[in-house]
Amino acid sequence: MRVLKAGYEILTPISENGIKELQHIERIGRVCYKSEDKITDDGESAKKFVKMLIANGHEAMIEHGTLSVLFTVDRGVSHEMVRHRIASFAQESTRYVNYSKEKFGNEITVIDIENGICGDGKMKNTDADKIGEIHAEWLDAMRDAERHYMKMIACGASPQIARSVLPNATKTNLIITANYREWRAFFKLRTAPSAHPQIREVAIPLLAELQKKIPVVFDDIRAYENA
Ligand SMILES: Cc1cc2nc3c(=O)[nH]c(=O)nc-3n(C[C@H](O)[C@H](O)[C@H](O)COP(=O)(O)OP(=O)(O)OC[C@H]3O[C@@H](n4cnc5c(N)ncnc54)[C@H](O)[C@@H]3O)c2cc1C
Incomplete structure (x- = not known):
């Protein structure tokens, strides 16, 4: 025996500094506001834009980003x-x-x-x-x-x-593919102190890694800090 x-492994390749992932959401989301002219190449406009989407609860736009783990x-x-x-x-x-x-x-x-x-x-x-x-x-x-x-x-x-x-x-090996909105819901529930300690064992380090690799999208989730 x-x-x-x-443990876990992120299967989806993530671009350097996670900027391409944000720019993808920005490109799509700005169609709503017809503000494509505000897109900058350095990714700064994407960070600001995605932050605004999340702050305003316009999370449908982040469904356009997905991750497999x-x-x-x-x-x-x-x-x-x-x-x-x-x-x-x-x-x-x-x-x-x-x-x-x-x-x-x-x-x-x-x-x-x-x-x-x-x-x-x-x-x-x-x-x-x-x-x-x-x-x-x-x-x-x-x-x-x-x-x-x-x-x-x-x-x-x-x-x-x-x-x-x-x-x-x-x-068991289990692969989850979900969009960023669903991953946010997952992390809020599964990193919280009320979650099972063995799901927290993988959810907390995965969230921490994603917070390092993809800016903005998961930054506001700090459920695990309320332990
Ligand atoms: C601490 C804890 C204890 C739990 N204990 C139990 C237990 O004792 N027994 C048990 O059966 N389960 C238990 N669960 C599991 C729980 O009931 C949910 O099935 C699980 O947490 C998934 O949550 P969700 O439905 O919000 O997420 P998801 O299914 O991932 O859905 C994400 C979000 O999409 C929306 N959504 C999805 N489906 C619908 C729908 N049909 N209608 C409207 N909105 C929808 C909701 O906003 C939802 O939060 C527990 C979960 C936690 C975190």
Whole structure:
């Protein structure tokens, strides 16, 4: 059994300083105001314009920008992610993938709960020994699940039947493609202190990276700072 940390990879190429992405929105949005004459090559007009759109709630214009992100998370987190209805998804299938095969190392992969525990406000007073005990118990449960899964496959069960014993912690790859407006909604909900600590584990660093790479679009989202 493999134990992995959660992570993500931004699949959509982002231009240097994210200016082209803003200029694309500016080009489209200025049609509304017939202010195309105000476009400047250096991207400064685009920054100002997109900032104005967001401040005025004219977010329909930022739907013209999209991003695809590949997440490596557990199936519990992926279940929360796929509730975002305005996004498009592609997810590793537990119906077709057979983890008993050589190419998966004849083992299941699970996402470690360690970072989730650290980020869980309700567990912040739990002492280190108890956390060690909780983690050891979890590992035991994961190994049990793996053993049952492999045995069922060995007895002739198809992966789509044997998957019934796979835990929520099973690692999955999930790609989300969404427009910037939807990503903003996603980040507001999924970086907030009320969100699950394991979705925050990927949502907070992804938001921080996008804030560095694309100016303006995500700058006002600071939900994670209210922890
Ligand atoms: C802290 C937290 C706890 C949660 N707990 C539960 C739970 O216990 N049980 C549960 O079932 N779910 C739960 N959820 C999931 C939640 O109900 C939503 O499914 C999820 O957060 C997606 O939110 P959304 O619908 O706003 O987003 P999206 O589906 O991404 O939609 C984005 C936005 O588009 C608009 N929109 C989308 N669809 C419609 C529509 N049909 N009509 C009008 N406007 C629309 C809305 O403005 C919406 O905010 C929880 C979510 C959070 C963040």
